[in-house]
Amino acid sequence: MALKSSINSALAKFKHFYSSYELSRALVPLIVLIIASIAMSPQYFLNPMNIKVVLMQITPLALIATGEMPIILMGSIDLSPGSAQAATAMIAAILTRTTNNILLAIMAAVALGTLIGVINGVLVAKLRIYSFVATLAALVIWRSFVIIVSGGKLIYGLTQYAMFTQDFGTYIPIGFVLTVFIIIVVYVLLTRTVIGRYIYGLGSNEEAVRLAGVRADFVKFLAFTIAGTLYGLGGVMLIAMGGFAVDPWTARGNELNAIASCVLGGIMLTGGSGHPLGSLLGASMLTILTNILVLLGVTEIAVQQTVVGIVLIAAATALTRGLRYVK
Amino acid sequence: MEDRQALLAENIVKRFPGVVAVNNVTFELRYGEIHGLLGQNGAGKSTLLRVIYGVHKPDHGNIYIDGRKIVLKSPRDARMHGIALVHQEITVIPDLTVLENIALLGFSWNWLTSRFDYASFKEYIDRIMSRFRVELELSEKVRNLSAAERMLLQVVAALSINAKILLLDEPTSPLSLHEIERLFDVLNQLRKEGLATVFVTHRVNEAIDVCDRITILRNGEKIATVESRAIDVHTLIKLMLGREPEELYKVRTDKDVELVIGRYATEIPLIEMRNVSTQPQRAAEMPLKKINLKIYEGEVVAVFGFVGAGKTELGKALIGLTKISHGDFLYMGKRVKIKSPVDAVRYGIFYLPEDRKIEGIIPHFTVASNMDISSLNIVKRFGIFVDGARELRISLDMIKRLNIVTSSPYARITQLSGGNQQKVLVARAMLTKARLVIFDEPTVGIDVATKAEIRRLIFRYARERGVSSLVLTSDVDEALGLADRIYVMRDGEIIREYINRNVDRDEILKNLA
Numbered sequence: 001m002a003l004k005s006s007i008n009s010a011l012a013k014f015k016h017f018y019s020s021y022e023l024s025r026a027l028v029p030l031i032v033l034i035i036a037s038i039a040m041s042p043q044y045f046l047n048p049m050n051i052k053v054v055l056m057q058i059t060p061l062a063l064i065a066t067g068e069m070p071i072i073l074m075g076s077i078d079l080s081p082g083s084a085q086a087a088t089a090m091i092a093a094i095l096t097r098t099t100n101n102i103l104l105a106i107m108a109a110v111a112l113g114t115l116i117g118v119i120n121g122v123l124v125a126k127l128r129i130y131s132f133v134a135t136l137a138a139l140v141i142w143r144s145f146v147i148i149v150s151g152g153k154l155i156y157g158l159t160q161y162a163m164f165t166q167d168f169g170t171y172i173p174i175g176f177v178l179t180v181f182i183i184i185v186v187y188v189l190l191t192r193t194v195i196g197r198y199i200y201g202l203g204s205n206e207e208a209v210r211l212a213g214v215r216a217d218f219v220k221f222l223a224f225t226i227a228g229t230l231y232g233l234g235g236v237m238l239i240a241m242g243g244f245a246v247d248p249w250t251a252r253g254n255e256l257n258a259i260a261s262c263v264l265g266g267i268m269l270t271g272g273s274g275h276p277l278g279s280l281l282g283a284s285m286l287t288i289l290t291n292i293l294v295l296l297g298v299t300e301i302a303v304q305q306t307v308v309g310i311v312l313i314a315a316a317t318a319l320t321r322g323l324r325y326v327k
Numbered sequence: 328m329e330d331r332q333a334l335l336a337e338n339i340v341k342r343f344p345g346v347v348a349v350n351n352v353t354f355e356l357r358y359g360e361i362h363g364l365l366g367q368n369g370a371g372k373s374t375l376l377r378v379i380y381g382v383h384k385p386d387h388g389n390i391y392i393d394g395r396k397i398v399l400k401s402p403r404d405a406r407m408h409g410i411a412l413v414h415q416e417i418t419v420i421p422d423l424t425v426l427e428n429i430a431l432l433g434f435s436w437n438w439l440t441s442r443f444d445y446a447s448f449k450e451y452i453d454r455i456m457s458r459f460r461v462e463l464e465l466s467e468k469v470r471n472l473s474a475a476e477r478m479l480l481q482v483v484a485a486l487s488i489n490a491k492i493l494l495l496d497e498p499t500s501p502l503s504l505h506e507i508e509r510l511f512d513v514l515n516q517l518r519k520e521g522l523a524t525v526f527v528t529h530r531v532n533e534a535i536d537v538c539d540r541i542t543i544l545r546n547g548e549k550i551a552t553v554e555s556r557a558i559d560v561h562t563l564i565k566l567m568l569g570r571e572p573e574e575l576y577k578v579r580t581d582k583d584v585e586l587v588i589g590r591y592a593t594e595i596p597l598i599e600m601r602n603v604s605t606q607p608q609r610a611a612e613m614p615l616k617k618i619n620l621k622i623y624e625g626e627v628v629a630v631f632g633f634v635g636a637g638k639t640e641l642g643k644a645l646i647g648l649t650k651i652s653h654g655d656f657l658y659m660g661k662r663v664k665i666k667s668p669v670d671a672v673r674y675g676i677f678y679l680p681e682d683r684k685i686e687g688i689i690p691h692f693t694v695a696s697n698m699d700i701s702s703l704n705i706v707k708r709f710g711i712f713v714d715g716a717r718e719l720r721i722s723l724d725m726i727k728r729l730n731i732v733t734s735s736p737y738a739r740i741t742q743l744s745g746g747n748q749q750k751v752l753v754a755r756a757m758l759t760k761a762r763l764v765i766f767d768e769p770t771v772g773i774d775v776a777t778k779a780e781i782r783r784l785i786f787r788y789a790r791e792r793g794v795s796s797l798v799l800t801s802d803v804d805e806a807l808g809l810a811d812r813i814y815v816m817r818d819g820e821i822i823r824e825y826i827n828r829n830v831d832r833d834e835i836l837k838n839l840a
């Protein structure tokens with residue numbers, strides 16, 4: 001009896017914790033996933049090499065998901081991260097090839113990413129095109145850009161980018177550490193600054209925020225621009241973590257992975273709600289999930305995608321439970 | 328009048344984190360009565376109604392209908408027992424017709440098995456409307472309806488599912504005087520037909536006029552249920568407040584006006600509109616016609632007119648949201664163009680919207696963040712960071728000054744009662760460094776004592792800090808009690824201007840008759 005009541009009270013406490021901290025929406029399932037994968041095969045999952053591989057896979061995805069996140073928090077959507085990542089990676093690859101100057105290549109990639117974000121921002125904030133439509137156009141256009149500048153050819157052997165996979169014996173690649181650092185900056189931006197306040201506010205009630213005299217269009221523009229910069233970094237990390245090669249169809253479909261990461265990370269697609277570390281946690285979940293599937297011998301991409309889809313539906317259901325309505 | 332008991336809510340307790348919203352309340356409702364439910368903001372009126380309507384599960388207590396105990400798991404259950412809730416925030420679909428909305432709200436047929444027979448449904452609704460003397464054009468799009476008609480639509484929808492118990496949460500707040508009369512005609516008819524009605528209002532006179540009995544709540548507790556024949560306004564207010572009320576209407580004296588009058592001839596007004604007209608962009612918008620308006624520094628100006636007179640359009644024209652097609656807008660004597668709220672803020676003009684839910688609150692934000700969203704420039708540190716300690720200090724101060732009932736500054740705004748949300752928005756306006764604040768119906772849905780409090784705050788704020796206030800109001804007592812000057816507005820035109828000294832209430836009202 002005493003045991004039962006203490007279990008009940010522990011459960012009640014957990015429920016309270018779970019519902020009062022936005023982060024727990026993502027943290028709890030992530031921990032469950034990690035425990036599950038360790039339980040399945042400790043020697044495989046706890047193998048440092050596997051840990052390093054997982055961290056490498058998380059890195060580019062976490063970057064684009066973190067770019068996408070403020071946009072979703074604003075109540076908009078960005079469909080361009082996949083193509084933006086490809087375009088920036090391709091530019092970096094070409095410049096690395098032609099000039100052999102990796103710093104220049106990286107700067108160019110980040111600059112191009114930022115430019116893509118600026119254009120998205122102008123289309124949405126200034127020309128008032130629905131973000132879905134504006135960035136759908138960006139998705140198509142920037143993919144065509146990649147195909148044109150690459151001449152349809154694969155660029156490989158970009159081993160200079162191996163520096164991002166170095167781990168100095170810790171099995172934590174430098175690129176991942178850098179990414180976490182950038183995510184912390186975004187975290188501070190979203191939680192501590194005026195811009196972050198406005199971003200959440202726009203997602204919650206844009207009309208009210210505009211009437212309060214906030215320069216809403218500028219905030220939107222800024223969010224898209226920052227996202228573009230992060231996509232550029234995501235492009236660079238794609239080369240580093242993805243076998244030092246870029247092909248014209250690289251990162252295809254990554255816009256959906258970015259959005260899925262946000263959803264898994266507890267970012268509400270209706271805007272205004274979600275913890276700023278959600279993108280990182282969601283990207284981790286998505287990656288670990290694929291990792292488990294590989295371990296289970298599910299190598300067929302189609303089957304993997306199906307499982308991911310089902311998990312996404314489950315996550316989205318948990319997220320919107322108790323809401324009166326969603327769009 | 329029947330005397331049979333319709334509903335008994337017995338020893339109801341409803342707690343929310345940090346507050347007991349309804350504390351051991353026993354509430355009895357009879358057939359054939361209009362039962363008033365009164366109390367200050369946050370007293371627990373809406374919560375009690377939501378418990379009876381099955382939205383909230385009570386922590387304690389029972390509900391009986393016709394003497395039988397029932398358990399309500401959802402509003403659906405409540406409707407099956409003949410209980411319907413009508414309030415401002417229920418969504419009607421603007422692009423559908425009245426009849427279609429009634430069908431949707433009534434939700435009285437099975438979607439899968441029965442066919443929706445338009446003609447017979449219309450006939451059915453027509454019968455209900457003639458029985459209860461409701462007049463509504465069924466084929467009209469809801470978008471073109473007035474607030475009162477939307478309210479009546481909800482009443483008809485409730486009647487269409489044979490509701491016997493109607494719960495009306497502040498139905499009269501957004502209505503003008505004759506609209507209120509129209510609603511009361513219907514309510515009286517409901518009473519004659521033996522229905523039981525609960526009626527929440529902040530207008531004490533109104534409650535005494537139409538209700539048979541009145542129940543008063545204070546801090547979640549029931550104070551009394553009284554026969555309205557046997558009570559007067561003063562006693563009722565005393566019961567609501569738990570103390571002797573202070574002066575409720577006049578927050579300023581005629582002498583206050585003398586101080587500003589001298590300036591009218593000599594000074595340049597802060598804001599002036601000369602022959603301003605607008606072209607409506609949406610169907611329901613009232614065009615402004617040749618508006619001439621002046622607002623001096625530190626002056627409180629009221630624009631008085633009924634709902635739909637164009638006051639909101641005027642307010643929005645001042646912040647660039649209604650496009651000015653003719654005429655001049657002058658700021659300190661110079662012609663300016665204000666194209667958006669951002670421009671307006673640059674000139675120090677701030678508008679506090681009347682539609683709290685759609686244009687006011689930011690639902691995911693805390694009380695504190697809702698207050699300072701328009702004044703983050705004074706709460707920030709190092710250019711971009713929000714200073715949390717400062718935010719807390721400012722919000723605590725405002726909570727105290729405006730008497731806001733909330734468990735903490737960090738409570739989500741949606742957890743506050745309607746009136747308290749409105750007070751948070753008033754705090755938002757006061758925190759801006761504006762030179763002109765436009766208050767659009769600042770005290771709708773606010774209890775009597777706090778109404779006076781807010782008016783006093785607006786007045787003091789104008790005088791002490793030299794901030795001008797433009798109060799758009801449909802309450803003539805608000806205009807008279809608060810303003811230095813009063814413009815009377817009708818159909819998008821300013822038809823009279825009064826300097827508020829020895830002005831007769833009836834004379835002002837005559838303009839609108």
Ligand SMILES: Nc1ncnc2c1ncn2[C@@H]1O[C@H](COP(=O)(O)OP(=O)(O)OP(=O)(O)O)[C@@H](O)[C@H]1O
Binds near residue numbers: 368
């Ligand atoms: N969903 C909720 N979560 C937490 N607290 C709530 C919630 N709903 C209401 N409350 C609290 O319960 C108390 C009673 O609120 P209620 O809305 O019933 O007041 P009210 O009498 O209708 O006031 P008003 O006249 O302002 O509409 C308030 O203190 C309010 O903050």
Ligand SMILES: [Mg+2]
Binds near residue numbers: 374744
């Ligand atoms: Mg209420």
